[in-house]
Amino acid sequence: MNAPAAAPIKLSEQLASRMNGQGLAKRLSAETGGEVLFDAASRGRYSTDASIYQVEPVGVFVPRSERDVELAIAIAREMGVPILSRGAGTSQCGQTVGEALVIDNSKYLNQVIDFDAAAMTVTVQPGIVLDHLNAWLKPHGVWFPVDVSTAAQCTIGGMAGNNSCGSRSLAYGNMVHNVLAIDAILSDGTEARFQDERAMTDVPARVRELVAGLRAIAVREHDEIERMVPKVMRRVGGYNIDIWHPQSERPYTEDGSVNLAHLLVGSEGTLAVTKRVTLKVLPLPRHKTLGVINFPTFHQAMDMTRHIVKLDPVAVELVDRTMIELARDNPAFRPVIEKALIGAPDAILLVEFAGESLDEQRAGLARLVALMASLGLPGSVVEMIDAGAQKALWEVRKAGLNIMMSMRGDGKPVSFIEDCAVPLEHLAEYTSSLTEVFARYGTRGTWYAHASVGTLHVRPILDLRRGGAEKMRAIAEEAGALVRKYKGAFSGEHGDGLVRSEWVAWQFGPRLLGAFEEIKQLFDPAGLMNPGKIVRATRMDDTSLFRYKPGYQPIALQTALDWSAWDVQVDPVTEQSTAPGAGGDPAGGFAKAVDMCNNNGHCRKFDAGTMCPSYRVTKDEQHLTRGRANTLRLALSGQLGADGFTSEAMRDTLDLCVSCKGCKRDCPTGVDMARMKTEFLYHWQKKHGLSFKSKLIANLPRWAPWAARLPWLANLRDTLPGAARLSEKLFGLSAKRSLPGWRSDTFMAGMVAPVLAPEQADVVLFADTFNNYFESENAAAALMVLRAAGYKVHVARPAALDAEPQRPLCCGRTYLASGLVDQAKAEARRVVEAMRPFVARGVPVVGLEPSCLLTLRDEFLAMGLGRDAEALGAQALLFEEFLAREHAAGKLKLALNALPESRALLHGHCHQKAFDAVRPVQTVLGLIPGLKVELIESSCCGMAGSFGYEAKHYAVSMQMAELSLLPAVRAAGADTVLVADGTSCRHQIADGAQREAVHVARVLARALS
């Protein structure tokens, strides 16, 4: 490794001295009950949000109670340290980065405080996630309708801070239209409820004077407000100085009253800290329909939007051709987007109707179809009535930006004119003009989002490491001129932050900027609340604040795995990519793979999908895919010190990653943290060596043949009283766990199947280490089923020239899990060699354990094993994938009988989910007559190879299992067969719920006639 390329992050001297060394941390620890995170890695993790900026905070405080927040504000005030409130940190403009004490509300301050069904209001703490709130409200038949794309992770406090707006703002407005009151703490410690002006009678004198001062400014600036504040609904820049003289197309209040909370909405934490928010809720619409209009040209889509909104839809959302193509390339989104397309449109508009009556919504769709025909586009609408299909398509649209960000190379779509809003009649002209601007600067942008309100998202592709800052400024200036020409708003959704506060003066003029300064001064005279946002701004192109500063360079690293696919540069206009390995990454593409994380925070979601089980349990930024990627990025660029990459802080950050590969599939940019952890562990063990326990687990395939010969000896740990406790003390294996039992009747030992030549075999069965040694009945069942279906099965054995012909083949997974990549490669070579003649003849290779078989399709391809490995990967299938494929082709001849059980409850292994391989299990189980197949909506089981066996991980492992898997298993009755293909998953189910789950092969074998 070379010397670090970038200097370690440092606080400004002035602030460091004000903090009195670590005095601030000490006081917070001593005087509050919150978590105090002041180490370099934690500060680094909170130095970014979903913007292009990076500023190291003074430290991070995670309050456990509202009292903690009050105390932290008081301590920071006394020490003169600024504070920065934070929710999920998904802001795109740099609102949540700053040299301040970051207060993260999301972990503990996330409760519903009060729900008033009669008044249709709910009061919440700021850290509650929007989707969690709506899940809470659903049983009451109501919802909070500001449906931002980041609903699964963004918090109400952050939404209020940014005046967020959702896809359906046409019908429901922005946050400012839906917030009724904010209980706020001012920087001097004053607390008050900001609400309807008429109700603010019993407030501290300080607040009375404050409100009087604010009103005086608004009265004085009446004419200027009218002249300078854009008249569009989607204006979120600056302060809402127009509460006394509303300029928005949609009034802030229904009765024209003045609500002081609305001045705090959109103030980005610069005026006060939100302690609680009271929101309006609405009845859940009972029915929704969706019309997807397919347009031959983008221009037509833009031009016709103004007619479509007249049909009274609740949303009109754009997805352009680039986004359609990117969605098509994403395995999770492809089937969904294809259902919405007619041919190859240049753009689609998603038009939603919602309300009480399905007939009315159907009528809305019919009107849309008729309108499109009258506008010259008959047959262009895909009508979606089914709620599931609609939801899936909205998910794709919501992930739109993230899909776009999955572009490899240093040029990335940059958010800075992302959300300019223009009146609808100018939309087509505006988008054409801006596209020309992009072309002039040698780039292009992808358009999507809220056509209905004139807020089209677009991010030109820029390389901020190489001249991007200048282009960014120039494009922003030209875009600004267009926005002014069309009388739009420069910030129509994402706010000001670091990227646009400089533009507040441009948008509102010097006079209103002065008024904003006064407002800031009235609220926060000491300037402690999120400094530098909205007023007193830095330049948007101040490269010292960038995450990727010009000349940014990772350290040189000889990687164990092949990351060259990420080591490319892509031409923004032609989309041509350089050859793999030609991207100039001194870390061989590893650093660029890590850079794929754009901080959007989608890994903080708790809904369906696997990502990210460790975060779901701990709710710590450290144990989150984003936190891990950020720590890796800082380490790989030398920002955590010269040895940051192999430091203990790095190890701790990756410690709870269970390598489930949830992120590989669920992260919109495909961050594969499991593979990154293997790469890290390789370098870690090279430097620090491996513990005895890790060596023991890693080398399982080597000593397994001996253990199988003397199973009584190998099983002593679980049979000899006290041995389990001793193993915990000596090796760190949890005494609460039994280990898989050794036995002499392994699958391969009992193998009588003839060795078939490649030309004789229909299929190769690969018996992995776990199913061979511990659960040979699974492999035997698979063999029985394959044969019953008439296939000639060759059971995989080492190649004739293998150095250890007697030792069964192994995929090397246990080595990968310990970072012993060289040993894993040796195992992989044996497999590739043994399978080569079969693969050459096109014989499928079928396996049982998802984490083993899928290694052939995944890590084998990153080991530099060449074409043979690629060919093997293309033919490696899970047992059920093979059967489902044969069934789909009409070739499967399997006679199955009904089982005594009427229901199968299936838990998918994480790697099955990551490779879209759960459905085949459902398909083949569905072939059993009378068996109802249900899938458990579960994340990782928590066992994850050896993870759950380790004493230090036992508690987290069980918590992961308890999130959804174990409760579902316990609820299953005797009429249910539990199915889990993963060895670890079955063990976890047995340990945690004392129930037996079986491999699908055994279920099918039982059903054979």
Ligand SMILES: Cc1cc2nc3c(=O)[nH]c(=O)nc-3n(C[C@H](O)[C@H](O)[C@H](O)COP(=O)(O)OP(=O)(O)OC[C@H]3O[C@@H](n4cnc5c(N)ncnc54)[C@H](O)[C@@H]3O)c2cc1C
């Ligand atoms: C992929 C992607 C899609 C997005 N889509 C949308 C969209 O559809 N619509 C939209 O409006 N935005 C969108 N955003 C922007 C962002 O997600 C929203 O603004 C979101 O509401 C921010 O919530 P958060 O919890 O992440 O807030 P944060 O980013 O953590 O904070 C936002 C602001 O609120 C302040 N704040 C947070 N908590 C408090 C508090 N307790 N007291 C005072 N101030 C506080 C912060 O200081 C900051 O200024 C998107 C972002 C991404 C990355």
Ligand code: SF4
């Ligand atoms: S890891 Fe993926 S999902 Fe998480 S923040 Fe990064 S890009 Fe988003």
Ligand code: SF4
């Ligand atoms: S592999 Fe699993 S545990 Fe690790 S970061 Fe990804 S989703 Fe989280």
